[in-house]
Amino acid sequence: MPRRPTATFVLSLDVEFAWGVHDRIDPATIPFARVEEIVDALLELFDRYEMPVTWALVGHLLLDGCDRGVEGLPHPEMPRPRHSWLKGDWYRHDPCGPADRHPAWYQPQLAKLIRGAAVRHDIGCHGFSHAIIGDRGCDAATAMAEMEAAAAVVEGATGIRPTSFVFPRNSVGHLSSLRDSRFRIYRELDRSWMERIPVPESVRKPLRIIDLLLPTDPPAVVPSEVLPGLWSVPGSMLLTRAEGFRRFIPATLRSRKAIAGIEKAIRTGRVFHLWFHPWNLLNHGEIVFEALDSILAHAGRRAGEGKLRLATMADLLPSDESAGSTEAGARR
Numbered sequence: 001m002p003r004r005p006t007a008t009f010v011l012s013l014d015v016e017f018a019w020g021v022h023d024r025i026d027p028a029t030i031p032f033a034r035v036e037e038i039v040d041a042l043l044e045l046f047d048r049y050e051m052p053v054t055w056a057l058v059g060h061l062l063l064d065g066c067d068r069g070v071e072g073l074p075h076p077e078m079p080r081p082r083h084s085w086l087k088g089d090w091y092r093h094d095p096c097g098p099a100d101r102h103p104a105w106y107q108p109q110l111a112k113l114i115r116g117a118a119v120r121h122d123i124g125c126h127g128f129s130h131a132i133i134g135d136r137g138c139d140a141a142t143a144m145a146e147m148e149a150a151a152a153v154v155e156g157a158t159g160i161r162p163t164s165f166v167f168p169r170n171s172v173g174h175l176s177s178l179r180d181s182r183f184r185i186y187r188e189l190d191r192s193w194m195e196r197i198p199v200p201e202s203v204r205k206p207l208r209i210i211d212l213l214l215p216t217d218p219p220a221v222v223p224s225e226v227l228p229g230l231w232s233v234p235g236s237m238l239l240t241r242a243e244g245f246r247r248f249i250p251a252t253l254r255s256r257k258a259i260a261g262i263e264k265a266i267r268t269g270r271v272f273h274l275w276f277h278p279w280n281l282l283n284h285g286e287i288v289f290e291a292l293d294s295i296l297a298h299a300g301r302r303a304g305e306g307k308l309r310l311a312t313m314a315d316l317l318p319s320d321e322s323a324g325s326t327e328a329g330a331r332r
């Protein structure tokens with residue numbers, strides 16, 4: 001028997017629909033309902049290449065609907081973050097049901113859809129309402145409520161307690177609450193140079209484009225145990241969207257970079273961790289799909305040669321830790 005390769009390709013998706021932007025813009029300006037088609041196409045693509053993926057879902061999406069409390073506020077039981085940029089109540093855009101009328105806010109069939117795929121995916125969490133957990137406006141009680149509520153909704157929908165967590169906007173914080181909520185692994189900020197330097201997001205965006213043009217490989221990463229029983233795995237690369245001027249970046253440039261990252265993981269016996277947001281494929285998504293197709297084809301080929309493991313975040317846990325989630329991730 002050949003030795004099982006430790007080089008691993010992991011893909012994690014931040015799935016939020018309207019919840020990803022509700023604190024910054026009016027989500028009604030973006031056709032989030034169409035993200036359903038993108039999710040369907042992604043599931044088909046992952047089945048074709050037998051790629052198990054970590055789907056980090058905003059918990060609220062899985063609700064069948066929700067009601068206003070006695071004072072007319074949505075989710076009166078939930079503590080609110082006090083982000084400095086926020087105007088009005090955190091849940092002010094929540095339509096409070098019914099689910100079928102507001103697909104940007106509710107996708108109760110999503111867990112079943114993912115579980116129904118031929119590949120065994122990992123369903124993780126991306127908060128309950130996308131509060132920015134590492135921001136100083138999010139206190140410990142709010143962080144804990146975000147994590148617990150999200151985990152409870154996913155567990156209710158799938159029967160499996162989720163172990164993977166992706167912090168909204170990669171804003172990492174309140175790690176002891178994360179561990180107390182029985183999550184076991186989270187995505188840490190990317191190891192790449194342009195994600196680490198302290199510049200505003202408006203400066204970082206062009207830097208990501210510059211990096212795509214540079215002949216450098218994205219970083220290969222390793223999971224590490226940050227608290228007893230709680231692991232982190234950094235991202236290696238964000239799959240760049242094709243909106244606006246980014247549509248002029250050909251798919252080959254995106255896939256070439258990711259494939260270089262996969263090869264680096266194989267050379268070093270480490271992890272190449274790609275991630276993106278499905279809703280970012282709303283505009284010129286065909287370019288990103290083409291890139292993803294090439295990346296998955298390459299990864300599938302290398303996996304077939306026994307050089308690469310295709311895995312979810314949950315699969316990166318030591319085997320005793322992942323006992324509760326083995327069902328969630330295909331192993332190879």
Ligand SMILES: [Zn+2]
Binds near residue numbers: 060066074094095096
């Ligand atoms: Zn609600």
Ligand SMILES: [Zn+2]
Binds near residue numbers: 015020130167168169
């Ligand atoms: Zn997000």
